[in-house]
Amino acid sequence: MHHLCRRAVExxxxxxxxxxxSEALLSATGADRAFIAVANTDTGELQIVATSGEGWTDEIRARRLKIVDTAKIRADGSPRNGITSHVAASGKPYLTGNVDDDPYYFAFFDDVCSEIAAPIxxxxxxxxxxxxxxxxxxxHFTPQHLLIAQSVSDLAAMRLMMDGYRARETALVEIGKDLSAIADATQLTQxxxxxxxEVLRFEDCSLFVLDKDKSQLVLQASRGGLADRIGEATYPLGEGLTGWVGKHGEAIRTAKPQEDPRWQGRFQEFPSQDIGAxxxxxxxxRHGVLGVLRVLRRKSVAPWFRREFTDDDETVLMTIASQLGAAIENGRILDRLVNTERMAAWGEMSAKAAHMIGNRTFAIKGDLNELEYRLSESEDRREEFRALAEGIRRGIFRLEEILQEFRDFVRATQIALTECDLNEIIRQCVEESFPKRSRVQLExxxxxxxxxxMADAPRLKRAFSELIENSVSFQPDGGRLIVRTSLADHPDALQAARLPRARQYVQIEFRDTGPGVPDEIKPHIFRPFYTSRARGMGLGLSIVKGILEAHRGNIVEVGEAGDGADFLAFLPAKTD
Structure with missing residues (x-):
């Protein structure tokens, strides 16, 4: 037994x-045949997982011993449901010296004369x-043999529980990594x-986040029947079991939620009559309840198999909720910082844009005044009129460019995500924005x-087209532009972009043979209103960065000054 205990751990x-x-039991008891069956947690059936002795075939091993309630009897009045079924349902060991006289025995093999069984x-x-x-x-079997079987069943139970704890530990570690690696709140919660x-076998799981302004919990992520109600399913604080947890900040655990007076059953992952836990x-x-995490299990098809949640389940779920709460708060703090930065940029942008638009409007008014004066003269001076009209036209066009930059800057973070093929976005962007007769060679x-x-394709094309147009404009005499996609393989760039290495990213590179970016201005190129070009408000690269950050990615420039610009853009790969 000491050897088996050591093996159970090793x-x-x-x-x-x-x-x-199973083999050790044959040797210790002199039995002719042995098997170990483990409960299938989804079906409530026993599945044979280990066998020893004579007579076993693949077909027999594949059988599942369906456990039925021992209170039921057969048509002839006999309660014979099998000794294994009886032990599983009762949770007590059993010994019979002669199966022919046993009230529970049900033939599985024809050669069995005596049998013992012990529950795990x-x-x-x-x-x-x-x-x-x-x-x-x-x-053949004695009470001593039954004690041996019980001891071995305790070892098996210990090992199965160890594996369960290891699975939970692995899941908690995996969730911990995700919390630090996934920046997108929707993707993180899902x-x-x-x-x-999946890993913790909580079956259906849903997460509700508190909307303080409306005093209600809103479904943000779900696995199961509510997956199509995200953003729609809501519980006012205090309403139903979920709303009660949100209002009082205390857990609720019950095997029969339908019998709880707080139960309302407004939004259910599956029908209430099927809920078993x-x-x-x-x-x-830090300042109170942020939401509610709830899990459910279906009723077992086998009355003997209990599926209610345990103290361990509640502890694990509380641990996950604690980690998730910290991640949600950190994400909100980050969003507030980003919004603060953008609001500061708004103020600066408004002042500068107002000045630029004012100057342009003044020039247009001057041209219009001159045009009216010329029109009042009798002498026909059409060419001068055409020049004035062209000046007005250019001014209006420039105003439209400024206003478009305004709109792009404001809308950079307003995105609608769908699953996208990045290569296809790149192809379309190049087709639409790369000049057809450019002296720059494109690869x-x-x-x-x-x-x-997960991306907003039009926004990404706006960002990529800005990088393409910049490259072409800085190579007026010709050159080369390489647009490359790959999995992110530039750890230094990921670090510079402040992106976690634990997450998988796709990388989009825009590398050219132009003059490159001088080291002294690299820290400033993504700031609003910074520009080294004669035209524009200096919002182009700021818009690019805003779009990528809204996608939970980023962009950095890693080229060598004098050897061309090299922009690396990163987007998180979609996880299953």
């Missing part, structure tokens, strides 16, 4: 351990499997919900099988 693969335990119980006393030993001899549902915990920030190198991105 072996990485639980399946290997269960097979060794978790820390909450729930059956998670059964160990079964069979002999070809009547009265990722947390997916991990909670409900757990909701508050998401806390596109687009990586195959590039991950998709």
């Amino acid at each position: 072996i990485d693969n639980a399946q290997t351990l269960l097979e060794e335990l 119980l978790d820390g909450n006393g729930h059956t998670r499997g059964v160990i079964n030993l069979q002999s070809f001899q009547i009265n 990722r947390v919900v997916d991990v909670a549902a 409900f757990l909701a915990v508050p998401i806390y920030g 596109m190198i687009l990586a195959e099988k590039l991950p998709t991105v």
